[in-house]
Amino acid sequence: MTQIEIRNNHFDLLTQKAIFWQEKRTLLIGDLHLGKITHFRKEGIAVPQIAAENNFERLDELADNTKASRIIFLGDLFHNKYNAEWEMFSAWRAKYHFIEMIIVIGNHDVLPVSLFLENNIDVYKNDFEEDHFIFTHHPKVELDPSKFVFAGHVHPVFTSYGKGRQSFRLPCFVVDKCQAILPSFGVFTGGFGVNLIAGRKIYMLTEERVFVVG
Template sequence: MQIEIRENHFLLLSQKAIFWQETQTLLIGDLHLGKITHFRKEGIAVPYIAADNNFERLNEIVRNTGATRIIFLGDLFHNKYNAEWETFRAWRSQHFYIEMIIVIGNHDVLPVSMFLEADLQVFVDDFEEENFVFTHHPKVEPDPSKFVFAGHVHPVFTTYGKGRQSLRLPCFVVDQNQAILPSFGVFTGGFQMELVDNRKIYITTETKVFSVG
């Protein structure tokens, strides 16, 4: 699904990321790497295959888009250091040719030095380029002269069938001056979003993105 924002073109990917075509940039929010390992240490039976899914989808979108840059919109790593960080470092070294930027999120509690050592450019607050702002927390009142891309919320939307059955799916939320990305990471939950004036919602399945409303 391609949308146009401020005369730039963005592909909404079923893998729950956005590809900014003019700059060959992937926008990815809320991986929460390390969360599954953390839960397993706490005795919650989450299969390791769930963690593998994150890296499989990362590899897929890098391969399919030919991205030369990735901007992580915060919450790249969920908690304190665990073994998943080493998996990420290995993945990052395999993709040394891609520029990577992180805007720090509320769950990114690892020392900034660890992100720098993994060859990520770090922005504690917003990262701005042209008339776009890349951040973790959505803006309550975005500057109308700029357009914001944010994460944090883990937006989902519920659709209803004729037989009262319902389906709750991750979604992209695009308002007049701001877009909120779904959580890229698996096992992260979600916050129900509603259609309001000047808002478009795009739900994503494992294979397709659909506009609703």
């Protein structure tokens, strides 16, 4: 875990590919893409079912370890049309009925809004804003310097090069002056390579640690 400070608020960057907002006891989670693994399996692609279970194991870890009172999903919670993974998610949500949950709709969230509402999840079709922080799915191109944006969608990964031809490519948090992009939480969701530019910090993560490279 690595903590960063933004606008006098403290945010923990977690190895489970999520952020914990200390002052609000709020978890930020982007791009679970639940349902994708079950869809692959139905199409005959050999993705082990244990991969779907891994998503829920990490969700349990986050809820139990942080004692969060709220979770904000930054879009693409469910990747596809209704399948058995939605029932798994509904059961998981019922287990944490005492946690407030919010979703900002992403481009892959094609399920009826009624399903989210039935599971006691507040739905925002665009942005959710609180205390000069904006929570959204797509990163903003035009940024208001008086506000700070948390977004998903991109699935950022960064490639670090060592001596010789050694390199490794890992998911990362991208933190710019007025915007942070979270890595994709879900398993088997791919990644988009990002670059280190002026004023940007990149936090690569493994299962054991988070470390800054810029």
